[in-house]
Amino acid sequence: xxxxxxxxxxxxxxxxxxxxxxxxxxxxxxxx
Amino acid sequence: xxxxxxxxxxxxxxxxxxxxxxxxxxxxxxxxxxxxxxxxxxxxxxxxxxxxxxxxxxxxxxxxxxxxxxxxxxxxxxxxxxxxxxxxxxxxxxxxxxxxxxxxxxxxxxxxxxxxxxxxxxxxxxxxxxxxxxxxxxxxxxxxxxxxxxxxxxxxxxxxxxxxxxxxxxxxxxxxxxxxxxxxxxxxxxxxxxxxxxxxxxxxxxxxxxxxxxxxxxxxxxxxxxxxxxxxxx
Numbered sequence: 001x002x003x004x005x006x007x008x009x010x011x012x013x014x015x016x017x018x019x020x021x022x023x024x025x026x027x028x029x030x031x032x
Numbered sequence: 033x034x035x036x037x038x039x040x041x042x043x044x045x046x047x048x049x050x051x052x053x054x055x056x057x058x059x060x061x062x063x064x065x066x067x068x069x070x071x072x073x074x075x076x077x078x079x080x081x082x083x084x085x086x087x088x089x090x091x092x093x094x095x096x097x098x099x100x101x102x103x104x105x106x107x108x109x110x111x112x113x114x115x116x117x118x119x120x121x122x123x124x125x126x127x128x129x130x131x132x133x134x135x136x137x138x139x140x141x142x143x144x145x146x147x148x149x150x151x152x153x154x155x156x157x158x159x160x161x162x163x164x165x166x167x168x169x170x171x172x173x174x175x176x177x178x179x180x181x182x183x184x185x186x187x188x189x190x191x192x193x194x195x196x197x198x199x200x201x202x203x204x205x206x207x208x209x210x211x212x213x214x215x216x217x218x219x220x221x222x223x224x225x226x227x228x229x230x231x232x233x234x235x236x237x238x239x240x241x242x243x244x245x246x247x248x249x250x251x252x253x254x255x256x257x258x259x260x261x262x263x264x265x266x
Contacts, residue, residue, distance in 0.1 A: 006080050013088060
């Protein structure tokens with residue numbers, strides 16, 4: 001069961017950081 | 033009119049190297065966190081969430097201290113790039129605070145039995161999150177650059193008070209959250225050496241990621257300043 005919580009935390013953190021990075025790239029290419 | 037040439041040139045030169053270093057450090061830290069570090073004697077493997085939870089919280093502190101310093105820089109010198117650094121760091125700080133709260137909540141469930149509890153560290157962190165979301169919203173209230181930057185700078189200086197409050201809340205009040213294990217007033221870190229090494233590598237990786245994101249976000253903000261200036265001029 002521990003693995004589920006560990007996976008959830010790591011996916012949440014790294015997923016959010018990558019999503020923010022992608023949003024920055026999009027803002028760089030198409031400034032609002 | 034103040035210049036933004038110096039920081040932008042520096043940012044563009046440093047950014048690719050920061051990106052490469054951040055990816056390398058993140059890969060090493062993930063390997064150490066999930067495979068190399070030993071399981072905890074009390075918590076087993078679930079404590080490994082610490083390696084993303086603690087760096088997220090520390091980087092939120094760092095980001096808001098940078099907001100404070102950049103706010104002082106703007107009020108002191110009126111150079112526009114200080115305001116760009118302040119807004120960029122505040123945005124990234126809000127992200128890291130949210131990540132600390134989410135990872136902490138996921139860690140709390142198997143260890144405390146609840147996703148959330150109204151205890152000092154959690155409440156002060158949630159307050160910090162809301163205050164800096166408010167800081168970002170305040171920036172949209174005025175279209176006049178100098179007025180907006182000055183109001184935001186005053187708020188950026190005041191809000192940093194919450195950073196030590198969050199960190200020391202576990203010492204000031206009865207708390208379910210564990211006490212500081214590395215940044216302790218008395219004595220050195222109370223962690224096993226391999227766990228401490230893994231935590232420090234994770235903090236280094238998150239710091240590089242923060243630096244890369246900051247460089248990218250500041251670049252976007254400086255371009256926005258130039259575009260608005262060009263539209264105004266004609």
